[in-house]
Amino acid sequence: MPSPRISETNCLVKPNLKDMSLTELETFISRFGKQKYRARQIMKWLYQAHAGSFEDMTDLSKAFRNEISDAARIALPEIVETRVSKDGTKKILFGLEDGLSIESVLIPGKNHWTVCVSTQVGCQMGCAFCMTGRQGFKRNLLPSEITGQITRLRSDMPEGENIKNIVMMGMGEPLANYENTVKAIRIITSEIGFGFSHRKITISTCGIAPMIEQLGKDICVNLAISLNAPDDITRGRLMPINKKYPLTTLLDACRNYPMPGRRMLTFEYILIAGVNSSADSAEKLARLLRGMRCKLNLIAFNEFPGSIFSAPSLDEMQAFQQILLDHHYTAIVRASKGSDILAACGQLSGQRSQRG
Ligand code: SF4
Structure with a gap:
């Protein structure tokens, strides 16, 4: 699983969901008590709907979106x-x-x-x-x-x-x-x-x-x-x-x-x-x-x-x-x-x- 890394400015950077495989994403969301199928939903948002933020993922509960955005990020070149x-x-x-x-x-x-x-x-x-x-x-x-x-x-x-x-x-x-x-x-x-x-x-x-x-x-x-x-x-x-x-x-x-x-x-x-x-x-x-x-x-x-x-x-x-x-x-x-x-x-x- 991709771990947090230290940025140029020495801040701890949250892991990027886009660096995770499906299995890694399943493990990652299990810490919030979420079932595996949620990881598949997130993958579809990331790669098929081109979601650029957690807010876009409207079939996830607001509480879960908040939790996950506190722990991870979505970043692209x-x-x-x-x-x-x-x-x-x-x-x-x-x-x-x-x-x-x-x-x-x-x-x-x-x-x-x-x-x-x-x-x-x-x-x-x-x-x-x-x-x-x-x-x-x-x-x-x-x-x-x-x-x-x-x-x-x-x-x-x-x-x-x-x-x-x-x-x-x-x-x-x-x-x-x-x-x-x-x-x-x-x-x-x-x-x-x-x-x-x-x-x-x-x-x-x-x-x-x-x-x-x-x-x-x-x-x-x-x-x-x-x-x-x-x-x-x-x-x-x-x-x-x-x-x-x-x-x-x-x-x-x-x-x-x-x-x-x-x-x-x-x-x-x-x-x-x-x-x-x-x-x-x-x-x-x-x-x-x-x-x-x-x-x-x-x-x-x-x-x-x-x-x-x-x-x-x-x-x-x-x-x-x-x-x-x-x-x-x-x-x-x-x-x-x-x-x-x-x-x-x-x-x-x-x-x-x-x-x-
Ligand atoms: S062709 Fe260029 S990019 Fe490809 S392996 Fe050789 S040095 Fe690297």
Whole structure:
């Protein structure tokens, strides 16, 4: 159960109901002599009716609302800034209670939005092609801060629009904040939470092999692996995690990941000119993934201030894709959305825009 914490000003901060699972909430309200079904009522208020205060929870007695508001609080990240790309992508900057910031991205589809949420403030994984990695690591997000990005964006959405897919590919490595990420997913998929199907949720990881195996045992969501190289030497230069979990270990963990029905693993491959985008790299990649039920997303490197890499030409990218298609892989060249507002893959920093 989340316990009270000490705030910046040394006050004891009451626990946030939005950090509690259903079981934790049941235990919490039992101290007021309340039965378990009350916890389900509260969950529905929090995640389906977007209640921002205890006063909103009109099917609870006034006395109980007073008791619970003396002992707990409801807190969410606040939207600080929204930037809109020329392609319709939106980047949302959120302020957290301790003054730190994170970003989410809303990506437009035909009739819906996909939201890319953050799971950490910064990231300790240090991938060379990623602006978030350059910022260093500040802290893990709490469950309330992960689900809160979705709550805020959903309640801000115009009538008739909705979020259909959730991808955990924003700031941070979700599997390095395992407990809070899984708790958030359980709330997102619960029928008394947001009610999303597991099939609509994707976790992206840089390749923490043991946690991939653990995730497969705990929860069944789509898995995307940020691969980015066909051999250990190149991958080790781009992604320090590869030194701890080299490709053989990573791919073994991927093979053990349960993928029910017709679901496939996704391998993300950021193409970087002169590093991993040659025909030879494509051939090696085809050999590396042989026999795996997977699809490949090919993404041109997105530049950011201070980045040392550049994207290959479109011709080079198409030649890379063609080699994979010739080897009978599903390989898609993904258009990077929102790069003009630094909202594309690898460009999030959690900082306010610089306006002239
Ligand atoms: S790519 Fe992902 S794991 Fe790597 S530094 Fe960026 S946020 Fe972290």
